[in-house]
Amino acid sequence: EAGVAQSPRYKIIEKRQSVAFWCNPISGHATLYWYQQILGQGPKLLIQFQNNGVVDDSQLPKDRFSAERLKGVDSTLKIQPAKLEDSAVYLCASSLSWMAEAFFGQGTRLTVV
Amino acid sequence: KQEVTQIPAALSVPEGENLVLNCSFTDSAIYNLQWFRQDPGKGLTSLLLIQSSQREQTSGRLNASLDKSSGRSTLYIAASQPGDSATYLCAVRRVEGANSKLTFGKGITLSVRP
Numbered sequence: 357e358a359g360v361a362q363s364p365r366y367k368i369i370e371k372r373q374s375v376a377f378w379c380n381p382i383s384g385h386a387t388l389y390w391y392q393q394i395l396g397q398g399p400k401l402l403i404q405f406q407n408n409g410v411v412d413d414s415q416l417p418k419d420r421f422s423a424e425r426l427k428g429v430d431s432t433l434k435i436q437p438a439k440l441e442d443s444a445v446y447l448c449a450s451s452l453s454w455m456a457e458a459f460f461g462q463g464t465r466l467t468v469v
Numbered sequence: 470k471q472e473v474t475q476i477p478a479a480l481s482v483p484e485g486e487n488l489v490l491n492c493s494f495t496d497s498a499i500y501n502l503q504w505f506r507q508d509p510g511k512g513l514t515s516l517l518l519i520q521s522s523q524r525e526q527t528s529g530r531l532n533a534s535l536d537k538s539s540g541r542s543t544l545y546i547a548a549s550q551p552g553d554s555a556t557y558l559c560a561v562r563r564v565e566g567a568n569s570k571l572t573f574g575k576g577i578t579l580s581v582r583p
Contacts, residue, residue, distance in 0.1 A: 362512075389571070398473070398558055398573030399513070411568045447512055454569045455500055455562070460513040 358382065360461035362448050368467045374436035377464045381429070381450030388425055389458065390433050391447040399447055405431065406454060438468045471496045471563050475574035482549055483582050490544040490577050492559035497537050500562045500569055504533050504544050507556045507576065516557075517544070549581045 361380040369375050381388050386407050391399035402421065404412040407428040416423070420439070425431040435442055445463040472495045482488055492502075501520045505513040517526045517533040519542070525534040532545040542559055558576040562569050 360512075396575070398560075398575045400573075401570065404568070404570075406568070412565075412570065449513075455564075457503065457515055457518045458560075458571060459515060460505070462512040465510070 362461035372437040379448030385450035389449040473574035479578040481580040492542040
């Protein structure tokens with residue numbers, strides 16, 4: 357069974373530029389999560405989708421971050437414009453349902469200079 | 470608000486030692502608890518999932534226990550090996566309305582010395 361796929365693996369951008377990350381969850385998984393992990397910290401939930409609907413985006417900085425999950429499968433997370441403090445690993449995860457075991461992708465390491 | 474604490478932040482042990490990693494959480498009304506492993510520069514690998522009605526789960530040399538009433542979980546690693554060196558994170562899932570939230574601790578970085 358294929359795992360959660362994320363791309364790119366690494367990205368370096370200058371502050372005020374924009375960037376987008378892509379996630380393909382495990383087939384059949386209804387719930388998709390985007391987490392931000394700053395070095396030395398645990399992952400922090402940015403947004404959670406149930407199929408193609410948002411169920412929790414309370415910690416998403418909506419002035420600069422946006423995410424979508426068209427057709428309830430793939431998802432993209434965008435940052436525009438990026439700030440230095442956005443440097444982190446962005447993790448995508450999926451689960452069969454909101455109560456099931458979560459599986460994570462390899463993450464995208466973003467460096468903003 | 471659920472808070473998850475993992476202490477100490479780092480641990481170094483000699484190879485072959487049995488060890489226990491601790492996780493505590495403030496709100497005992499959890500749905501389940503999951504232990505993850507994270508290697509440097511990698512994503513999270515799920516190790517064990519314990520439902521709130523369970524007391525423990527085992528997988529190979531790993532055993533996770535859950536005491537929901539006291540807000541604690543432990544991950545027991547038997548006969549540690551250098552390959553076990555990684556960061557171990559626990560995450561608790563709490564039901565919130567028609568949804569749930571998975572909250573992570575900061576992790577314990579384990580180093581197993583040959």
